[in-house]
Amino acid sequence: MNICIIGAGYVGLTTAAVLAELGHEVCCVDQNKQKIEQLNNKHIPIYEPGLQELIHQNEQRLTFTDSFDEAMKNSVIIICVGTPSWADGSTDLRYIQSVIDDLSSRIDSYKTIITKSTVPPGTNEWMYTRLLEKGVPTHLFDIVANPEFLREGSAISDMLHADKIVVGLRHGDNRSLPVIQAMYSNIDAPYIVTSLNGAEMIKYASNAFLAMKISFINEIARICDAFGVNVNDVAKGIGCDPRIGSHFLQAGLGYGGSCFPKDVKSLERTARSRHIEPHLLQAVQLVNDSQIDVYIHKLQRALDDLPQRTVAVLGIAFKPNTDDTRDSPAERFIRQLSQTGCLIHAYDPKATLSNDHRPNVVQTKTIHEAIDGADAIVVATDWTEFQQLDWAEVKKQMNGTFVLDARNCLKRKEIEQCGLHYIGVGSG
Ligand SMILES: NC(=O)C1=CN([C@@H]2O[C@H](COP(=O)(O)OP(=O)(O)OC[C@H]3O[C@@H](n4cnc5c(N)ncnc54)[C@H](O)[C@@H]3O)[C@@H](O)[C@H]2O)C=CC1
Numbered sequence: 001m002n003i004c005i006i007g008a009g010y011v012g013l014t015t016a017a018v019l020a021e022l023g024h025e026v027c028c029v030d031q032n033k034q035k036i037e038q039l040n041n042k043h044i045p046i047y048e049p050g051l052q053e054l055i056h057q058n059e060q061r062l063t064f065t066d067s068f069d070e071a072m073k074n075s076v077i078i079i080c081v082g083t084p085s086w087a088d089g090s091t092d093l094r095y096i097q098s099v100i101d102d103l104s105s106r107i108d109s110y111k112t113i114i115t116k117s118t119v120p121p122g123t124n125e126w127m128y129t130r131l132l133e134k135g136v137p138t139h140l141f142d143i144v145a146n147p148e149f150l151r152e153g154s155a156i157s158d159m160l161h162a163d164k165i166v167v168g169l170r171h172g173d174n175r176s177l178p179v180i181q182a183m184y185s186n187i188d189a190p191y192i193v194t195s196l197n198g199a200e201m202i203k204y205a206s207n208a209f210l211a212m213k214i215s216f217i218n219e220i221a222r223i224c225d226a227f228g229v230n231v232n233d234v235a236k237g238i239g240c241d242p243r244i245g246s247h248f249l250q251a252g253l254g255y256g257g258s259c260f261p262k263d264v265k266s267l268e269r270t271a272r273s274r275h276i277e278p279h280l281l282q283a284v285q286l287v288n289d290s291q292i293d294v295y296i297h298k299l300q301r302a303l304d305d306l307p308q309r310t311v312a313v314l315g316i317a318f319k320p321n322t323d324d325t326r327d328s329p330a331e332r333f334i335r336q337l338s339q340t341g342c343l344i345h346a347y348d349p350k351a352t353l354s355n356d357h358r359p360n361v362v363q364t365k366t367i368h369e370a371i372d373g374a375d376a377i378v379v380a381t382d383w384t385e386f387q388q389l390d391w392a393e394v395k396k397q398m399n400g401t402f403v404l405d406a407r408n409c410l411k412r413k414e415i416e417q418c419g420l421h422y423i424g425v426g427s428g
């Protein structure tokens, strides 16, 4: 099958590599010329485990271009452009709009247009109408909603071993499903076939539910703290019940990344646009927004004279195994902590600090430089590297003794046995 992917970001590049691996001819188009140049020079602009290798293994079936005309030689088009938030929380659909306008003047043979970008209910219907208004006849296209559920850091495996394939179709569309089934023929996953709006809602409800689980366990962690209870025991205890499930109950700094914060906000706006008061979605965000304060207060209580201190913050990315810092809780923490005036040594194995930080924040090249002379260490992203630290060695390099585990990922006993003070939330 010949497939064109529009948008060479995290989702577009992973989709391109996986579909090429499944044997399809894939052309990836992006308006960012610099990105395309890098890709054509065998440089992958993002860090995603296994992606570089998969792209190189399949290079005979993969092309990268900034030309829409080149891309339009394919009959299947998958839209993977970004859908960020406006300041009021609603979804900025300008990239989607511009793709539809670019496509409309170039469709001269039948195309299946598949939307993988996360878009609010009603968007795919709007795309269909827009193409008609632009004069594209109905027999030349179909619009399909096929939301993506991959996670950064395990994107390839998530796509190859998807737990479901969600397909939203327009009423009466009997051409698209066989196309989608042929495209994913080597992926063994159940199909959920629904309407366009239905597929869009599944994506938002899924992200909102996962965000809700995180805020729930973070609120429980605060209560655990007050009673000297270990929240990990609680997560394990409730997670054994299959009706609750053990996933996404890791307490910590809160959820971040390019999707949960924007998608929960967008769903809140969608509800309000139909005069529905989204109480639960608001509460989920309220807990998440105040989660950084909980840890800053802990540090303030542990370290007297915080403005005169040096704090090593380990982790900048929004989660481990990625270089992505979009809406990263670790960066939010660094920004808020820097306002106290203390010196911050930030370190991350892959991610780079954004350049809007204060002069009292420096990114170190190595973890040892970060720890050297620190009065306290804060683990802000749960990279395995931080969980495997030799705490006896760490103690020798530090000036102080406090370790704030803001991801609930360290072994308390091990740290305390080395003479360090462990601080956690909901850690008993
Ligand atoms: N990042 C993730 O883990 C996931 C993201 N999603 C959704 O997928 C969509 C894409 O997300 P990411 O890949 O993270 O975004 P991204 O920002 O990494 O990539 C988007 C790409 O689209 C390109 N682009 C924008 N307008 C274009 C146009 N008119 N023509 C050609 N290229 C254009 C940009 O230059 C950029 O390279 C979003 O809607 C997101 O919510 C869904 C599941 C997972």
Ligand SMILES: O=C(O)[C@H]1O[C@H](OP(=O)(O)OP(=O)(O)OC[C@H]2O[C@@H](n3ccc(=O)[nH]c3=O)[C@H](O)[C@@H]2O)[C@H](O)[C@@H](O)[C@@H]1O
Pocket (backbone or CB within 6 Å): 118, 148, 149, 150, 151, 152, 153, 207, 210, 214, 247, 248, 249, 250, 251, 252, 253, 254, 255, 256, 257, 258, 259, 260, 318, 319, 329
């Ligand atoms: O729509 C999207 O973009 C994607 O959003 C999330 O994937 P992702 O953002 O890559 O990462 P997650 O692993 O879900 O983590 C999101 C945030 O929640 C935090 N988190 C996650 C799990 C947990 O138990 N506790 C917790 O605090 C992480 O540290 C991170 O900041 C979803 O898991 C994907 O299914 C979805 O496709």
